[in-house]
Amino acid sequence: MSVHEMKLSINGKVYEEVVESRLLLSDFLRENCGLTGTHVGCEHGVCGACTVIVNGAAVRSCLIFAVQVDHHEITTVEGLSENGQLSPLQQNFKQCHGLQCGFCTPGILLSTKDYLDKTPNPSMDDVKEMLSGHLCRCTGYDGILKAIEKTVNEKRDNQVLERS
Template identity: 70%
Template structure:
């Protein structure tokens, strides 16, 4: 594939189980693509250089920074964003636990953390507190409410060992 500056190309990918066919130029960040072209504004944009973790999404099941990927790179990929966590309007157990344990204050960092936590629980259904904190180190919460977040994830880890982000 060869694209000149500002030359548009068509990419085709699956986001939250829905197929999107959109036109993008090479420099378009995946985070902007999800928000502007797919209309999925649940993916938050914080620092735009990979530090804060607000824009974290699942790319083929792996938690990654969407501000450090170009949309053109994810042609053919399967992506999950915070909008894809619920089932027909019902919060999933992780989201329920976040609500129950006051794991969000302003909510800006929440979408990214939910996706990272989903990946963690998918591969490690019973993480230790230390492992949860290690995962959480990739996210900044400026309300500094980390304790509630850890509690919420611990609750899911203990209550429902078969938890998966697949709805």
């Protein structure tokens, strides 16, 4: 069994761990760090439930080994809220009924955050394309799209107010 020492930042907290070479990042987050918001669905990178942000890019945590993120910065769904308050994106998912069972929600939230950070004013067709990498069996995506659209509009409106 090959093991590696790791040091990384998850949601702003530094973790130092010794892990097996073959431990998946999704399992490391859930089992070693207790961050169970990262869900494991298909274990093949197809469903998107395990998506986290690594160094500013959304990745499927079931497809990479924990040792591959040594000295990296990770954001999980637990890191989206600030001071115990839901982020605007999370709040809009709640208000717009963008979740039902919630299994896919953490991955969708993180992919959306990453996408909106890079594409602040997307078209709804662009958003649908981004969401095509996620499987949701409950919502029919309507509430998800409304929540994302609301977030984009609020962010744009806040920027206009800040410039005024």
